[in-house]
Amino acid sequence: MRHGGQILVDQLVRLGARRAFCVPGESFLAVLDAFHDAPVELITARHEGGAAMMAEAHAKLTGGPGLCFVTRGPGAANAAAGLHVARQDSTPMILFVGQVPRGHKDREAFQEVDYRAAFGGLCKWAAEVGETERLPEYIARAWHVAVSGRPGPVLLALPEDVLSARAEVRDLDHAPIELAPTFETVAQDALGWLAGAERPLVVAGGPHWSEEAAADLGRFASAQGLPVALSFRRQDYLDNRHPGYVGDLSVGGNPKLFARLGEADRVMLLGTRLGENASKGYTALRPEGPGPSILHVHASPEEAGLVWRPDMSVTADAVSFIRALARQAPLGRDWSGWTGALRADYEAWVTPKPTPGAVKMEEVVRWLAENLPEEAIVTNGAGNYAAWLHRYYSYRRFRSQLAPTSGSMGYGLPAAIAACLEYPGRPVVCMAGDGCLQMTINELSTAAQYRAAPVIVVANNGRYGTIRAHQERTYPGRQAGTALANPDFPALAAAYGGVGVRVERTEDFPAAYEAAKAAGRLAIIELMLDAEALSPGQTLSEARAAGEARGA
Structure with missing residues (x-):
């Protein structure tokens, strides 16, 4: 028999948790008690927004879900800023929020919030655990939802009495291992489509990246002689010294790069949603067209066609698909003039332009x-x-x-x-x-x-x-x-x-x-x-x- 807080922390340990971030609250004292003896480092922040951002950054660094614990009402409201970052950045994260006891629900009890209604739009899934025995089920599902498809934040509300009550229940293992396809044939089809380009451009970004994916992207660009632009604040996805790197599509970015995006006749989107900032407010590329032919690779099947109408789409995480692209033989197309022009635009852009003042x-x-x-x-x-x-x-x-x-x-x-x-x-x-x-x-x-x-x-x-x-x-x-x-x-x-x-x-x-x-x-x-x-x-x-x- 364990109390709900112990069941929760034991389940997180079973799933591989090493570090969590929090601002403590009386609504989840049982969880804090369980952390006392757990092999998980608990970092206490000074504000729930800071704690949530730390958890989000930890997830970016490790690839696993960032874990954050906050108390009910004001604590959850303060943490919303970090939830929003995780949502828009496609970062896996689980926000655990204390909740009023079940017997006080729907009376506007002290700091009571309907978290599913208030935070549903910010999360991939928002739920409330109603029974102590079901804690492992909810936590395992939250972990899986956070990291699968297009990653993002999940919120679990935890009534105080659910955490303090005791139950006899077993911990759950990870979700079954997924047998992912190799994408070799699809990568060949993608290169066949790319071969028809006169002015190709690869735009890379989004979630699921790794050191391996960054190296594969460089090999793919070198083998095919392609220009690669990176989406907003994903500038570390390709070594910026690579001859195919042509800059980033950022707020205040190079106007010539945005113009080149509009001039391209075939654009391969690898992992990125190509949002408002990376498309210069949807003007460098217009969702309604006319525009280049687009091949869109994204982990979420719902993404293709959501904003951009691709001629081809692939449901795949960036790591797997770029690995397959990097294994393909060179097409033999000579895009050196086009790629060289884009690289020259980038090099001119990063030549420092003096600004006023003694500190530049x-x-x-x-x-x-x-x-x-x-x-x-x-x-x-x-x-x-x-x-x-x-x-x-x-x-x-x-x-x-x-x-x-x-x-x-x-x-x-x-x-x-x-x-x-x-x-x-x-x-x-x-x-x-x-x-x-x-x-x-x-x-x-x-x-x-x-x-x-x-x-x-x-x-x-x-x-x-x-x-x-x-x-x-x-x-x-x-x-x-x-x-x-x-x-x-x-x-x-x-x-x-x-x-x-x-x-x-x-x-x-x-x-x-x-x-x-x-x-x-x-x-x-x-x-x-x-x-x-x-x-x-x-x-x-x-x-x-x-x-x-x-x-x-």
């Missing part, structure tokens, strides 16, 4: 790209500061980038903590804006508690820069709601037992980074940016002038 983000990012080892992990959230990272950083190894395709602010620090815990020997750098970092800055305490030592580089321009840019282009000269009063970031790092330094000249950054890294503790490097330095491609004054020219 383009030079800071290029220094990091040239001096960080290949295995370094770089994390970021959302904001104009990330455009410098997208444009000027060269990703050379798979899983060296942790960033939300959902565009969630505050993601960088929780992701950096998860990366430090999973790979304590690898350098971890968190790039953040002053507004982005302050969304989850309380997680510095979590980093200190678990001796995670990321180097956090804060781009301080005293504003929500992305919104200010839109503001100036739409309502020039009418700033409202985008100015920030910031703390002393280096002093804040010191308050959490870390080190901090303020950089006011670009040439001082290398020494600042080396000192921060040598400290072996969490570190903050604050970059004091010029107010004009709004983005890599536009100053504040230029954004305002553009708005005025349009008569905004």
Whole structure:
């Protein structure tokens, strides 16, 4: 006989769980009790949103579902930001939420929420466990749903009395092993379709990637002489030094690459949904057409035809299908002129363009790209500061980038903590804006508690820069709601037992980074940016002038 909390944790251990993230709550005390003796590391965050983002980042790093425990009501509401990241990034995750006792249901009891109704749209599956004996069944199913097809988040609500009650029940093993097809014949058909192209383009992204898949993608591109673009914030899926790599389809990305996407006559989508950002707001490619012939490879059969109308579609995970493509003999088509032109566009794009001020983000990012080892992990959230990272950083190894395709602010620090815990020997750098970092800055305490030592580089321009840019282009000269009063970031790092330094000249950054890294503790490097330095491609004054020219 075990209480429900013990049954739950034992089942997670049986399925392979090694680490979970939480903010504790009285609604799942039995689970916390079970973690006391479990071979699972329980990481206590300071906010449920931070805990959920750590779990999501852990899942990206490991391929297994990220596990997060939060309490009912406000705890679940706070964790919704991490659920949204997992949903849009196709990341497997299970959010366990405490619930009121069964006898209190439907009375609007203290912190009661109908989680299936409130969170169903954010999850692949949202359910509530009604019987202690069925905990293994629900948990095994949640694990399977999270990782299968297009991965994503699952929510399980856990009534307090279900967890505290005792039952005699056996743990369940993993779902049966799936015998996947080899895809050799389908890959040959795909290459036969590709052979008819004059201007082909491969766009890769989405879930299920691995070190092996990244290497196979490089071999496939080399054998066929193909240009490969990567979707938004999937820049580590192919070594950026590869001659076939032509850039990423990102927010603020290379206009020439988006134009090339529109010029291509055959586009192979490998694993990616090719969402709004990667299609430039559905304008570089238009779902309604006209446009290129499309072959769409995705793990979910529902994805083909959902937005893009492909001429061919394959239901397969990217790892399996790219392995089959990499084994095929060269077609013998000469696309070198087309591929070379796209590569030249990329190389011109990543040539640094000077921005105003004594601290130049383009030079800071290029220094990091040239001096960080290949295995370094770089994390970021959302904001104009990330455009410098997208444009000027060269990703050379798979899983060296942790960033939300959902565009969630505050993601960088929780992701950096998860990366430090999973790979304590690898350098971890968190790039953040002053507004982005302050969304989850309380997680510095979590980093200190678990001796995670990321180097956090804060781009301080005293504003929500992305919104200010839109503001100036739409309502020039009418700033409202985008100015920030910031703390002393280096002093804040010191308050959490870390080190901090303020950089006011670009040439001082290398020494600042080396000192921060040598400290072996969490570190903050604050970059004091010029107010004009709004983005890599536009100053504040230029954004305002553009708005005025349009008569905004």
